[in-house]
Amino acid sequence: MIPISSAAVTARIAAELPTYRWITKFSRGRWLVRIWEWGDCRSYDYTGDTEARALKAAFDATLAFERARQRRLACPYCKGLGWYIVTGGDKEMCRHPQVAA
Numbered sequence: 001m002i003p004i005s006s007a008a009v010t011a012r013i014a015a016e017l018p019t020y021r022w023i024t025k026f027s028r029g030r031w032l033v034r035i036w037e038w039g040d041c042r043s044y045d046y047t048g049d050t051e052a053r054a055l056k057a058a059f060d061a062t063l064a065f066e067r068a069r070q071r072r073l074a075c076p077y078c079k080g081l082g083w084y085i086v087t088g089g090d091k092e093m094c095r096h097p098q099v100a101a
């Protein structure tokens with residue numbers, strides 16, 4: 001297993017998730033990473049037995065979350081909203097069907 005360093009992971013967060021901020025702290029025998037998007041009112045916590053592993057968990061999960069959000073925003077039906085109005089005025093929840101390229 002290749003060891004990971006906190007500096008390497010924070011460099012990747014800064015490069016690939018530039019709108020995110022984070023703090024790390026050691027609490028109750030575990031490293032905690034609190035990560036949030038700049039201007040947002042919520043944050044997400046990740047833990048690990050080392051600072052680097054907690055940062056890696058935060059980075060992996062946040063990157064997956066961001067990619068899923070980008071896919072939703074690219075949805076041609078709802079543009080990421082999650083619903084649309086159908087003929088007759090009813091609200092339909094969108095399942096974000098993938099469009100063949």
Ligand SMILES: [Zn+2]
Pocket residue numbers: 072075076077078079080081082083094095096097
């Ligand atoms: Zn959609």
